[in-house]
Structures are given as C-alpha cells and as structure tokens.
Amino acid sequence: MLELSHGATPARLTLSRDEAAELAALVAADLHALVPQVDSARLALAGSLFDTVELLRPGFPVWATLDELARRVPRGHLENVVAFGSHEGHMPAQPLEPDATYADGPMRVLPLSLLAPEAQADDLSAELEVQLVGRGEAGQRTADWLMRTLGVQLEHARYLSRNDLIALTCVQYEHVNLAPLWTLLEAALLTPYGEESTLSARGLALRYANGVVHAQPPTQWLAAQTTDDAAQRAHDVAGLVFELRQYVALLDAHRIPLQLENDTTPASQGHLLEILADANPGYDAPALFAHEAPGLGVVALTVAQR
Numbered sequence: 001m002l003e004l005s006h007g008a009t010p011a012r013l014t015l016s017r018d019e020a021a022e023l024a025a026l027v028a029a030d031l032h033a034l035v036p037q038v039d040s041a042r043l044a045l046a047g048s049l050f051d052t053v054e055l056l057r058p059g060f061p062v063w064a065t066l067d068e069l070a071r072r073v074p075r076g077h078l079e080n081v082v083a084f085g086s087h088e089g090h091m092p093a094q095p096l097e098p099d100a101t102y103a104d105g106p107m108r109v110l111p112l113s114l115l116a117p118e119a120q121a122d123d124l125s126a127e128l129e130v131q132l133v134g135r136g137e138a139g140q141r142t143a144d145w146l147m148r149t150l151g152v153q154l155e156h157a158r159y160l161s162r163n164d165l166i167a168l169t170c171v172q173y174e175h176v177n178l179a180p181l182w183t184l185l186e187a188a189l190l191t192p193y194g195e196e197s198t199l200s201a202r203g204l205a206l207r208y209a210n211g212v213v214h215a216q217p218p219t220q221w222l223a224a225q226t227t228d229d230a231a232q233r234a235h236d237v238a239g240l241v242f243e244l245r246q247y248v249a250l251l252d253a254h255r256i257p258l259q260l261e262n263d264t265t266p267a268s269q270g271h272l273l274e275i276l277a278d279a280n281p282g283y284d285a286p287a288l289f290a291h292e293a294p295g296l297g298v299v300a301l302t303v304a305q306r
Helices: 017-034 036-040 061-072 118-135 140-150 162-175 179-190 218-223 230-253
Strands: 002-004 042-046 081-084 112-115 154-157 195-199 205-209 212-215 258-260 287-293 297-304
Touching (some): 017 036, 017 118, 017 140, 061 081, 061 112, 140 154, 179 195, 179 205, 179 230, 212 230, 230 258, 230 287, 230 297
Parallel strands (some): 042 081, 212 258
Antiparallel strands (some): 002 154, 042 112, 195 205
C-alpha cells in the first residue's frame, strides 16, 4: 500500500511489463527478508495502482484474476516470480485495469499474491500476518524505486495482507460514522451467501442478501418518525436522502447494488423507485412534482393525482 504525500498524484496508474518485473524482484527480496519461507511460494504482482474500493469487491476479482494468470505461467519461470504490466497501454486482463474514477485518493494499492503449496500455505500465511504488522514497511530500495518511477513522494510504502487491508478499511468507515455500511460490506466480502441486517445512523433498516443490499422504503421510515412538524419532517427526509446517496455511491464503488425492499431497480441507475399505488382513472391526469432540499438539489420526484 502506498500512502501519497499531500497533493501527490501518480502520472499513470499502470506499470509497463519491464517495470512490473523490476518491482516484483524488489518485492521478492523484501518479503524474503521478512519470511524466508516465501521462497517456496510463487510471487505474482500486478503493475496496477488501485484504490481500495476496487480491490474490496465480492469475489475479490483483482486477486482472482492475478492468481489465474500466475497459474498459467510454467513453474520455475523467472525464479518463481511473475509480474504483469501493461503492453501498448493495456493490462493483460480487464480486472487488472485501474479505473480513473478512483484515481484521486490519498492511497494506492499494488496487488500481489503468494501461491504456496497446500501443505505450507497456512503456516506461511500465519507467519506473514505476524511479521507484516510490525515490520511491513517496504525496503528503502523498493520505496525509492516507486517514487522515482511514479514521480511522486510517498509518506509510507507498506506491505499489507488482505486481512490487514480489510481491517484498515473497517476503521476508516467507522471513523466517518459509516459502521453500518461496513457491516453490509463485510458480509458481501466474507460471507456472500449469508444475510446481514443493520440500521443506518438515521435508523433506516438495511439488509444484505444474495449479493444485494435491500433498503427500507423511505415512506415506511418516515411513517415511523414521531414528529408531526412539517419543517422537521422535511429536514429529516433531506438527511435521509443525503445518507442514502452516501451509501449508494460507496456500495456502487464496491460493486454491491442497493435497491428498495420489494423492488428490483438498482440505485446505481440514479434513482430509487417506490410505487405506492396505481393511477386512478377517476382522478385528474397524474402530475410530476420535484422536491428540493437546501444543498442537495432535487431529492425526490413524485407522481400524484388530484
């Protein structure tokens, strides 16, 4: 994981094949110094600079792709170190292409995998977890190479296990009052076939199941509010919309759709649709109303009849 100096942005998000191979050799030396047993495993590195949200997605597609590509390379090739970089502007597989949408974050992550023999995998994993916590800083040669090649200053360059990255992300979300979001995300990542329920900070019921986050319909949430003051209710609804926008944006970045209970329209399409009743031919033609909130713009569109 690379922590960039304030305001620093890499000029590019991928390394060439030769650059990726150079970096992989440096990484292999660093890991050997920490845990010599890594020599029995195959090190695979992708020369891609990702944001954390791109890595922490259901099925961990970046690592899955990296592992698959590494297994195709004959055993013993390049002293059991294999690296994948860009050629003519493209990585060898689409999941290894970073999305420029997430390129402005203060941290970038270069994914790597260790493919160990089954008999050694558990012991090697446990030893790495222990060593990386206290001694996970990248070597000076590796850090210098990264700064020189990427043209940026780094505050830190550390090796993290995937478990470490997950734990760090949990702390970050909890720090900004998004612990309920993390509850859902953790379920999607680690127990994707299970279910998990939680309440948002504003009391909206949320449920993860079958790869989707289901949200309580806003009208149900509003009906449960105790105040009858119209201005307060409008303020509360605006706050709920702001919270929902946060959840939708972050869940979408992690590739987890959100939709209302009993509806199949994903919020990533730009809206949530709640149908309260069918049009009544005995009333006037339906009219469309836009509702705005200060600082949020249009927060709802309603279709109503009189």
